[in-house]
Amino acid sequence: MVFGFGTSTPAQASSTASPFGGFSGFSGFGQSSGSTTAGPVTFGFGSQAVSFGAPAVSSAVETKVLAELPDFTTDRIPTGDVFVHGSGECDQLGLGDAVRERQKPTLVKSLTGLSICEIAVGAMHVLCLTTGGAIYSWGCNDDGALGRASSDGSDGGPSDVEPHVVMMPQGVVVRHVSCGDGHSCALDDSRRVWLWGTYKDSNGYIGIVRKRKQEAEVLEKSAEPTLVLESCLQVASGANHTVALVDAGNSKKVFAWGSNATGQLGLQEGCGFSERLLPCSGSIANLAPREGGGCEIAGEQVVRLHLADGSVRSAASMTVEQVQQTVAQGAKELVLQLPDREVPKTEKKKLLHPQDMPLAAAATGESEVIASGVHASAECSFVTFQGGSVRGCGLNGDGQVGVGFVSMAVPQLQAVPAVAGASWLGGGLYNTAALVDGRVFTWGKAEECGLGLGAKDPPVLQPREVLGLPKVRALRSGGHHTLASTADGDLFMWGCGLTHQLANRPRDVSNPIDTNEEPADELKPYRVSSKQLQKRFVMLADGGAQHSVELAWDGAYSAPSQDGVSQDEAITPELVSEVLRYFSGRMLEEPPVAGTP
Template identity: 25%
Template sequence: MPQAPTTKRVLGGEFTAPGLKKQKSMGTQLEMLPAPARETTPGRVYVFGTGDCAQLGLGEDILSRKKPANLAALNDEQIVDIAAGGLHNMALTVDGKLWSWGVNDQRTLGRSGDEWTPLPVEGLDHVTIAKVACSDSLTVALTDEGTVYTWGTFRSAEGILGHSKEKEVQDLPTIVSGLSNIVDIATGTDHVLALDHRGIVYSWGNGQQMQLGRRIVTRRMLNGLTPESVGVKGIHKVGAGSYHSFALDRNGRAYAWGLNTYGQCGNDDSHLENVPSVAPIDALSSHAILDIQGGEHHSIALTKDGKLYGFGRSDSHQLGLGYTEEPGAEDATSHKKAIRHPTLIPGLPTIKAISVGGNHTLALSHTGDVYAWGFGEMLACGNGEEEDVEKPLKLTGQQIEHCRVLKVAAGGQHSVILAVQER
């Protein structure tokens, strides 16, 4: 199992994740990560949840779906991956092109035209996209050559922050300067993480909750719009919640930073509102973590042996534990219920992938089944009821009765899955 770090971050410096040798000179290199790989197995897109802001892509007349509904507009497009943001979505084709639908107020769709139905993203004809991620008002795309494109804008507590120091809102995809050889990306509500082939993590966007891993002075908030290293090396994967961030090293050791008001950074100190810089999640140190993602105020960790651990806010059963607070526990900082210590989520088969929405979670099993739980008023759990789902519930529906699910994407008030017919 991963060992505790032997070197710690100091102001202006960096530490190396445990299990990796610190780079001492230009002649001693850290392990180089492979270029991003594109998915190759196509499926059909299904949507469910609330669609009053066009996020279902089914047209202006269909404002909600209680059960998974096929997005027929994409049936001929060979879709291999999906991403869901607060109120918009992206679908990636086998040849590396993007289709978008949903709210376009801040140009998050990367195109003009109808918001209510999927249409191609513009300005990417000359590149091949390998991965895409959606925040609330921004979209991030990673090419197979390791270049990052973004469009839309970042927001702060005061309103629109900007896309960059030079541009308030970016209409079409544009290259993020200063980044190269990127192998992974992740987005929160208004911040982005990028991991390069050397295992170095970069962050940019809104840093008001310390989600960038560095202090942003209020009068100079635009400085946060420039990507900078968070001060950790040897990372193999990144993840994000709305206002907090994650990193995993090659041994599966998990790190977090950002907003911690409900213990969503895995730190159960109820008086610690923010984790200001990269810190190991000690409560997960005995587990090898494969993926870790967050919602608005909760987090879900996936272990390499297919188990899930939840921590953070739980008043809408975001953690799927069947209860909303530890027996006898009191949250000293808020009236909202929370479970601050990473806790095993029972009742699940072996899980291979997760996607965490604002206040609900989707988990994909190795057999292609989906389990959902959390806030249910917006129908995003797909169980057909406008009530919270207390424990993981298997997703069913007439249209997916004979389907094997390939991908899951949980948005703010809706969900998207990619599936193939098995018979």
């Protein structure tokens, strides 16, 4: 089962100048990390199923009042403490083997004082980055996503259930992190992308490459960080794919790799779904009802109609009569979804190497072919362009791409006009969210959008604003929930809460008679009530499949590579011994010579 979600490393949405500016970008899915400028990589954020009586967010939400707010307008980097809650069944809470659940945000004490400036959350693992460039990880390590040998600690090695450092090659200083279901990425200060873990699809392992070269060995999984791309400005992780913005001199290119099962790489190659066009004239007579809803022609589902005025209408749930009526009103073409294709393993493995994503097909003018940012949800990719436009591709069975219609896959970039100017996009397996000038827009599966819709409502096919939220400065998604950190330091969540990932039980910690501890979903944004966070500024919150993580300002600031724990400081002799044992006595390779992807 794929839990899926996107994490992009933190993206700054505030309108004020900030060291986090220039970054947009799950590891919970929808994560991006990096800067889109050509200089050295810098730190920063870059720029309800059942409601159970949960009140809607009012149009005038009470402002969180704190004694002091972090200053994002200087070169100093605010650092924070890390809090976790939700399920720990797969070691993802980082609180030790005895703690398997937390209902409310709980401090990860072992990270206190390490100058943590960024977090990224995968399906069942977590990465934390220090201002010194060291990465700490914990959680499920079945596929090497922690960047070290899996251990319960009994053999003297670093335990999976608690934070320990990722063993990067000597001299590597990491500036941003992202992660997905079973893989992790790091972008260093030389603009190199490092990768470890694995990629999967519905048939199991696709694998991971050991080197950048096309003829390089493909492994089922690897805990050893491997260099996969250079000259990178930004990187984002979906559930089982990665997308990167690369400086190509006078232009910028987008590279993507991993699983393309639902077209998330923006390529037709490796995608199990395809479509064909039929003229309406001569085809209508062959329409037949489809089992489960909609209609078909010779077993191929009619998914949308191209109208005479150039617009597109979703037809996935239309009856035969409704399609006929639309054709009579001027529809010109039917779009049919072909049966799933079994993708050959050789084709899948080729896509483990970075592939140049076509951008020209998405162009509406000269300025719109210059990419400015990359983002990812669980099974989708999004590219922002210099003129502010947004294009998306990938899984679209619930309208996740936001193009206004339903189809199993959108294999090439298409326009998502309603969120032009977005600074961050991401989402879970069935829903997507975007941050535009402090406003949140969502679409996809109705009950996960935070719009007050339920499971019986149809999918939201185009972005709709989540009304009533205060100005949001950072937005992230888990597998089935969304997390919004506001400009006032508050935190709102919505979506699935069945493992306490929404921290909504009890709903109000200040109310002594509120003793309800049964987990519940939220159809609308819930303002998190927490004793641990009530006097803290939440800089960023991110989610996994069944847990959530918050980075809350600790009142301190740091400077890159000066105050924070560095990679070399974090690597202890005990850790080196454990890594050498895991890699059968061979040292990690030196970084390869710089070159093209």
